Amino acid sequence: MGALSAQTRHILLAGGGHAHAVALRLLSERPPKTPLRLTVVAPDTQNLYSGALPGVIAGHWPVDAISVPLQPLCKAAGARFVQDAVIALDEDKRIARLASGEDIVFDTLSLDIGSGIRQLGIPDPDEIAVPIRPIKTFLSRWQDAIQQMESGAAPPAVVIIGAGLAGIEVCLAIRHRLQTALTKPARVCLIDASDEIAAANHPALRRTLATALTRAGVQVLTGTRLTACENGAAELSSGDRIPVALVVNCAGSAPHPWVSETGLKTERGRVEVDACLRSTSHPHVWAAGDTSYFTPHPLEPAGVFAVRAGPVIAKNIRRLASGEPLTEFHPQSDYLKLVSLGGKRAVAEKYGLTVTGSLVWRLKKSIDFSFLSAHRLTTGD
Numbered sequence: 001m002g003a004l005s006a007q008t009r010h011i012l013l014a015g016g017g018h019a020h021a022v023a024l025r026l027l028s029e030r031p032p033k034t035p036l037r038l039t040v041v042a043p044d045t046q047n048l049y050s051g052a053l054p055g056v057i058a059g060h061w062p063v064d065a066i067s068v069p070l071q072p073l074c075k076a077a078g079a080r081f082v083q084d085a086v087i088a089l090d091e092d093k094r095i096a097r098l099a100s101g102e103d104i105v106f107d108t109l110s111l112d113i114g115s116g117i118r119q120l121g122i123p124d125p126d127e128i129a130v131p132i133r134p135i136k137t138f139l140s141r142w143q144d145a146i147q148q149m150e151s152g153a154a155p156p157a158v159v160i161i162g163a164g165l166a167g168i169e170v171c172l173a174i175r176h177r178l179q180t181a182l183t184k185p186a187r188v189c190l191i192d193a194s195d196e197i198a199a200a201n202h203p204a205l206r207r208t209l210a211t212a213l214t215r216a217g218v219q220v221l222t223g224t225r226l227t228a229c230e231n232g233a234a235e236l237s238s239g240d241r242i243p244v245a246l247v248v249n250c251a252g253s254a255p256h257p258w259v260s261e262t263g264l265k266t267e268r269g270r271v272e273v274d275a276c277l278r279s280t281s282h283p284h285v286w287a288a289g290d291t292s293y294f295t296p297h298p299l300e301p302a303g304v305f306a307v308r309a310g311p312v313i314a315k316n317i318r319r320l321a322s323g324e325p326l327t328e329f330h331p332q333s334d335y336l337k338l339v340s341l342g343g344k345r346a347v348a349e350k351y352g353l354t355v356t357g358s359l360v361w362r363l364k365k366s367i368d369f370s371f372l373s374a375h376r377l378t379t380g381d
């Protein structure tokens with residue numbers, strides 16, 4: 001990059017999620033021709049790659065294997081890294097307020113801050129329940145729970161709330177880990193308020209997942225709600241009470257609440273964006289991944305779409321720098337779903353066709369780890 005002048009355009013990237021990681025790597029490979037100032041703000045120095053999280057839970061690989069260190073990516077792309085979180089915006093004055101109290105003035109802001117998990121809204125005085133996100137917090141609670149179950153300090157039982165694909169994957173990974181880590185039998189329950197598991201998915205995939213859950217000995221309770229976590233137990237709408245070590249909340253992704261408090265136009269808490277990933281109300285703010293609502297063609301919150309938005313962000317940063325019109329995002333409507341089944345087996349589904357087995361697990365592992373190796377740069381501090 002050439003010398004920067006006071007007029008150099010400043011692009012602030014909030015969040016180091018899938019989309020920004022891809023964009024930073026591509027910018028490092030092909031920097032903008034016109035100099036610009038890039039700043040990345042993220043609460044952690046690394047982003048944990050959720051696609052390979054079930055493998056950490058199951059004990060197939062350590063947490064370090066799924067981390068994407070952000071500072072080397074920033075250094076390679078010529079971006080300044082700020083460890084902090086954006087907590088508010090003055091979108092008209094183009095100011096981002098950080099948790100530390102610092103303000104950052106930008107010309108263009110790109111949001112890739114992911115999502116949280118829908119809150120359970122139940123009494124939980126002893127904090128038995130933990131959301132799957134932030135992943136780092138979840139993993140620390142999961143480690144503690146395993147130790148407590150091993151030592152007998154907590155009952156060998158885990159309840160997972162939410163039978164979507166992520167909840168099922170997490171549940172089967174937990175089941176696998178408890179089978180290998182504990183000497184005594186453990187109880188694993190998957191609970192969902194709707195009447196079927198993985199309701200938004202093709203029946204062929206649902207059938208395979210139902211079989212996998214049955215084979216793993218998971219107790220699936222549909223049409224059931226968690227009503228409280230009290231006195232060391234999960235209390236259910238059926239009246240059942242399950243003494244547990246941990247309740248894992250996988251009840252679906254929920255946007256970060258502060259986004260709705262900005263002046264940006266949102267749809268159910270996600271920033272409405274046009275085909276170029278620009279806010280429909282404030283085009284100098286861009287959004288991608290789980291935090292965005294793609295108006296041309298609404299997308300489910302999935303890592304694949306965030307990853308595919310990365311090249312569009314990189315290209316648009318280059319185009320913005322050289323004053324060219326922005327390019328559009330054209331995501332595919334369907335994609336290959338790969339769901340791991342606890343042990344070293346997985347199911348693949350596309351257009352209603354499913355394939356299950358260890359080869360599919362190896363394919364998923366190879367896709368996940370190619371992404372990780374492409375984005376885990378080793379230089380920089």
Ligand SMILES: Cc1cc2nc3c(=O)[nH]c(=O)nc-3n(C[C@H](O)[C@H](O)[C@H](O)COP(=O)(O)OP(=O)(O)OC[C@H]3O[C@@H](n4cnc5c(N)ncnc54)[C@H](O)[C@@H]3O)c2cc1C
Nearest residue numbers: 015017018019050085086113114289290301302303304306
């Ligand atoms: C267990 C599990 C398994 C999954 N498996 C798959 C899968 O196999 N395939 C798939 O397509 N999807 C999968 N998903 C969904 C996938 O995780 C999300 O869709 C994906 O992470 C979204 O990527 P993103 O770029 O929007 O945000 P993320 O990759 O989640 O990153 C968001 C980043 O923003 C940072 N951040 C948060 N708040 C702020 C803030 N205020 N200021 C600055 N930075 C902030 C975070 O620290 C984080 O680094 C899975 C989800 C889970 C829970």
